[in-house]
Amino acid sequence: MLLNFDRLGGWKWILIGITGLTAAFLILPIVFIAALSFGSSQWLIFPPPAWTLKWYEAFFADPRWLEAAGTSFSIAAMVTVLSVLIGLVASFGLVRGRFIGKEGLRALFLTPMILPVVVLAVALYAFFLRIGLNGTVTGFVIAHLVVALPFSILSITNALEGFDKSIEDAAVLCGASPLEAKLRITLPSISHGLFSAAVFSFLTSWDEVVLAIFMASPTLQTLPVKIWSTLRQDLTPVIAAASTLLIVVTIALMLLVALLRKGLKS
Amino acid sequence: MTAPFLHIRALRKDYGVVTAVRDVNLTVERGEFMTFLGPSGSGKSTTLYILAGFENPTAGDILLNGQSLIATPSHKRNIGMVFQRYTLFPHLSVGENIAFPLKVRRLPRAEVDAKVAKMLKLVRLEGFEDRKPAQMSGGQQQRVALARALAYDPPVLLMDEPLSALDKKLREEIQHEIRRIHQETEVTILYVTHDQEEALRLSDRIAVFSKGVIDQIGTGPELYANPATRFVAEFIGDSDFVTCRVLSAGSGRADLAVGTGMTISGVPMHGIGAAGSNAALMLRPERLSLKRGAIGGNSLSATVTDITFLGSNIHVAAKVPSGEALSVRLPFGHEATSGLARGDTVSLAFDPASAHVFCA
Numbered sequence: 001m002l003l004n005f006d007r008l009g010g011w012k013w014i015l016i017g018i019t020g021l022t023a024a025f026l027i028l029p030i031v032f033i034a035a036l037s038f039g040s041s042q043w044l045i046f047p048p049p050a051w052t053l054k055w056y057e058a059f060f061a062d063p064r065w066l067e068a069a070g071t072s073f074s075i076a077a078m079v080t081v082l083s084v085l086i087g088l089v090a091s092f093g094l095v096r097g098r099f100i101g102k103e104g105l106r107a108l109f110l111t112p113m114i115l116p117v118v119v120l121a122v123a124l125y126a127f128f129l130r131i132g133l134n135g136t137v138t139g140f141v142i143a144h145l146v147v148a149l150p151f152s153i154l155s156i157t158n159a160l161e162g163f164d165k166s167i168e169d170a171a172v173l174c175g176a177s178p179l180e181a182k183l184r185i186t187l188p189s190i191s192h193g194l195f196s197a198a199v200f201s202f203l204t205s206w207d208e209v210v211l212a213i214f215m216a217s218p219t220l221q222t223l224p225v226k227i228w229s230t231l232r233q234d235l236t237p238v239i240a241a242a243s244t245l246l247i248v249v250t251i252a253l254m255l256l257v258a259l260l261r262k263g264l265k266s
Numbered sequence: 267m268t269a270p271f272l273h274i275r276a277l278r279k280d281y282g283v284v285t286a287v288r289d290v291n292l293t294v295e296r297g298e299f300m301t302f303l304g305p306s307g308s309g310k311s312t313t314l315y316i317l318a319g320f321e322n323p324t325a326g327d328i329l330l331n332g333q334s335l336i337a338t339p340s341h342k343r344n345i346g347m348v349f350q351r352y353t354l355f356p357h358l359s360v361g362e363n364i365a366f367p368l369k370v371r372r373l374p375r376a377e378v379d380a381k382v383a384k385m386l387k388l389v390r391l392e393g394f395e396d397r398k399p400a401q402m403s404g405g406q407q408q409r410v411a412l413a414r415a416l417a418y419d420p421p422v423l424l425m426d427e428p429l430s431a432l433d434k435k436l437r438e439e440i441q442h443e444i445r446r447i448h449q450e451t452e453v454t455i456l457y458v459t460h461d462q463e464e465a466l467r468l469s470d471r472i473a474v475f476s477k478g479v480i481d482q483i484g485t486g487p488e489l490y491a492n493p494a495t496r497f498v499a500e501f502i503g504d505s506d507f508v509t510c511r512v513l514s515a516g517s518g519r520a521d522l523a524v525g526t527g528m529t530i531s532g533v534p535m536h537g538i539g540a541a542g543s544n545a546a547l548m549l550r551p552e553r554l555s556l557k558r559g560a561i562g563g564n565s566l567s568a569t570v571t572d573i574t575f576l577g578s579n580i581h582v583a584a585k586v587p588s589g590e591a592l593s594v595r596l597p598f599g600h601e602a603t604s605g606l607a608r609g610d611t612v613s614l615a616f617d618p619a620s621a622h623v624f625c626a
Binding site: 164166167169170171172173174175176177178180181184185188189191 | 318
């Protein structure tokens with residue numbers, strides 16, 4: 001091996017050092033915000049003079065925070081369901097279909113990933129202004145669906161390409177109708193792809209802030225929008241508590257994915 | 267006259283301007299083991315996929331017990347199939363895989379369980395029902411696939427090169443299993459392979475495919491002893507070809523001249539050869555007898571180019587004056603081989619009735 005870790009000698013420590021610094025760079029802001037959310041200082045002093053849970057109490061006592069969290073959750077849930085369903089249908093077309101312009105269509109489906117979100121947000125805002133969807137749950141779901149779909153299509157097409165169509169053919173010859181074969185054989189076989197699609201769609205919507213700011217109204221706000229607007233008014237440590245809760249949900253979902261992946265392999 | 271069990275009639279399949287299969291006519295008896303043999307791209311798999319209903323024919327018909335299958339969708343044809351690739355359902359256990367076609371047919375639980383047990387016994391995999399496909403070897407997976415395809419007692423079982431992913435030893439082992447299962451179940455099997463040895467070992471009859479048409483249908487010995495085309499002669503068994511000229515032809519036989527001075531009379535002729543035209547004389551290596559010295563009638567003069575010892579056989583490579591290579595197979599210890607050396611001039615005699623001449 002050209003680069004064998006055990007044979008690197010002194011270089012090994014440099015490598016470990018760089019890795020450690022990179023990890024710290026990525027993780028420290030999260031650790032910092034979590035620590036602040038338990039700190040007693042009103043002014044977000046670090047290190048915190050004492051520890052407390054009162055910011056979490058404030059969070060759960062304030063119906064506006066809870067409402068924002070609820071809105072975030074229900075929008076993310078709807079986006080997840082729609083994103084997986086549409087992604088599944090689109091993936092069957094992209095993987096199994098035989099038509100001209102297939103590769104072009106695949107690229108088109110993925111453009112929201114590379115398009116600046118703010119451009120997309122302005123465009124959707126202008127469009128929704130005409131049809132009266134700004135400040136509605138429907139508008140929110142459609143906007144988040146646009147950015148969530150590429151992740152869904154990527155994971156499901158990947159899984160479907162790795163699935164041998166002969167297996168579905170075998171089920172059909174066994175007497176299952178083409179639909180039944182897809183439901184009973186193909187879908188369970190690509191369940192890991194469907195699951196990844198669901199998690200990434202949920203997370204895309206859950207922590208999305210740019211589109212959400214454009215879509216939000218004073219009465220309809222997601223958690224990231226609420227954090228952002230509160231931050232502009234006053235610097236309360238409740239923001240740190242809300243941010244920590246946001247991150248906890250994200251980490252919990254990522255852990256779930258990792259665990260299920262491990263379970264699938266064994 | 268009763269209708270044949272399975273009748274493929276004037277089948278044709280075009281993909282755009284490419285014709286994959288044309289003029290395929292074939293009847294199969296109930297319980298017969300019929301093999302489609304041919305190189306890749308010869309149309310054998312396309313024919314099988316039309317039978318399975320995955321492809322629609324451009325023209326022609328398939329009749330099972332006198333009823334056309336063409337309009338019936340795959341899942342209602344009640345046909346069994348074992349694929350080239352491993353197609354067990356990865357998330358289901360072996361037992362659930364075999365039970366799948368029965369559950370789709372809404373059979374009662376007790377009947378399903380009994381049938382699964384019977385099928386596992388048939389393929390000798392009792393005790394494996396709770397394993398997942400990923401925990402089984404390739405050979406075991408194909409046996410389970412066979413059990414699954416036979417679980418619903420299909421009238422016809424299609425097998426599309428089911429052993430091509432396995433190594434040679436395992437392949438022979440499972441060929442024996444397939445033969446035994448064919449005898450036990452008396453199911454009609456249509457088997458696709460490009461391996462002539464596999465075809466000869468398994469089949470009652472073989473249909474040799476070449477470039478989208480069936481060149482010949484017959485039992486292994488028939489194809490070997492009496493090939494209808496040069497392609498069949500080349501594909502089944504070893505063969506030598508020597509360019510010759512037709513001297514005279516009539517009633518299916520031809521008199522031939524090879525090079526200068528060698529004449530052979532009364533060779534079975536395939537195709538139409540006018541006197542004076544060129545043709546290919548086909549000889550089987552084991553039908554040639556090697557003599558030293560002067561040349562007699564119905565024999566070729568040749569120069570030995572190589573001698574190879576192959577255990578029970580000795581393989582002599584030789585070339586005729588025109589430079590075309592021939593191989594001769596002689597049993598070990600044959601008197602003609604003692605003291606034989608490269609560069610020796612020999613005469614290769616044969617019975618003209620065992621040779622064939624193919625005219626263009």
